[in-house]
Amino acid sequence: MLAAMAVSITVLASGSNGNCALVSSSATRLLIDAGLSCREIMRRMKLCDEDPQSIDAILITHEHSDHVAGLYVLAKKLKVPVYITGPTHESYRRWARDSAGNKVRLERVECFSSGRAFEVGDVTVTPFTIPHDAVDPVGFTFRSEGIKVGICTDLGYMPASVRHHLRGCHMLMIESNHDLELLRGGPYPWSVKQRVMSRVGHLSNEALAEFLASEYDGEAEFLILAHLSERNNHPEIARMAAERALGEQRSFLRNHLLLAAQQEPLPAVRL
Ligand SMILES: [Zn+2]
Numbered sequence: 001m002l003a004a005m006a007v008s009i010t011v012l013a014s015g016s017n018g019n020c021a022l023v024s025s026s027a028t029r030l031l032i033d034a035g036l037s038c039r040e041i042m043r044r045m046k047l048c049d050e051d052p053q054s055i056d057a058i059l060i061t062h063e064h065s066d067h068v069a070g071l072y073v074l075a076k077k078l079k080v081p082v083y084i085t086g087p088t089h090e091s092y093r094r095w096a097r098d099s100a101g102n103k104v105r106l107e108r109v110e111c112f113s114s115g116r117a118f119e120v121g122d123v124t125v126t127p128f129t130i131p132h133d134a135v136d137p138v139g140f141t142f143r144s145e146g147i148k149v150g151i152c153t154d155l156g157y158m159p160a161s162v163r164h165h166l167r168g169c170h171m172l173m174i175e176s177n178h179d180l181e182l183l184r185g186g187p188y189p190w191s192v193k194q195r196v197m198s199r200v201g202h203l204s205n206e207a208l209a210e211f212l213a214s215e216y217d218g219e220a221e222f223l224i225l226a227h228l229s230e231r232n233n234h235p236e237i238a239r240m241a242a243e244r245a246l247g248e249q250r251s252f253l254r255n256h257l258l259l260a261a262q263q264e265p266l267p268a269v270r271l
């Protein structure tokens, strides 16, 4: 069978209870993070007509459990390499346990360094540092078949380096974590609110709007708002903030807004 030339992103889950997304070219399939149980990741892939056995590699952004909870079991089952930075791997190794409470060891590890691009199959992956309270957190851009995809969640703000890496993305999945008013008035203890709002916490709807209205190049056909807080945000609030910020940049061809969810996958977005 001749595969259609296409690059796609399928967000299997996004939010503080688990993150996992699939980025595919016609020849290569990469799973970004494994923050749901192995069983749930497999179930959601099948819901999206994706075969888990076709995964070529798993790439990890950082060691928070909402990004690695299912990693060990999934990597073992699929027998695929895990691409991870050295410090993130170290940190993962220190606390990761199997269901019996024993320390686990990933069998196939490929270490990468933030800022240094590498190839997996026909995809060029560029990891870049993001400001977040993990040991060595990264966002990614992927290039294949002339298409550039960006994934950037779990960051306290948008430094110039991040804005630089996100230029020219045709599909961009980006964090719109919380509404500042809802967070301030919400149920979290003050210490948690401070963490979320800090420079190494999560990107608010307002901070994303500021980026979209000023620095963003408006090039993406699809913008996927991601890692929405279930308590301190609402999909319609996030959508409206982004719509307002994009203003006239939204058109028939550009900046279609989609929302990634925690409870169900966002079907493949393809170019
Ligand atoms: Zn997260």
Ligand SMILES: [Zn+2]
Binding pocket: 062, 064, 132, 134, 154
């Ligand atoms: Zn995180």
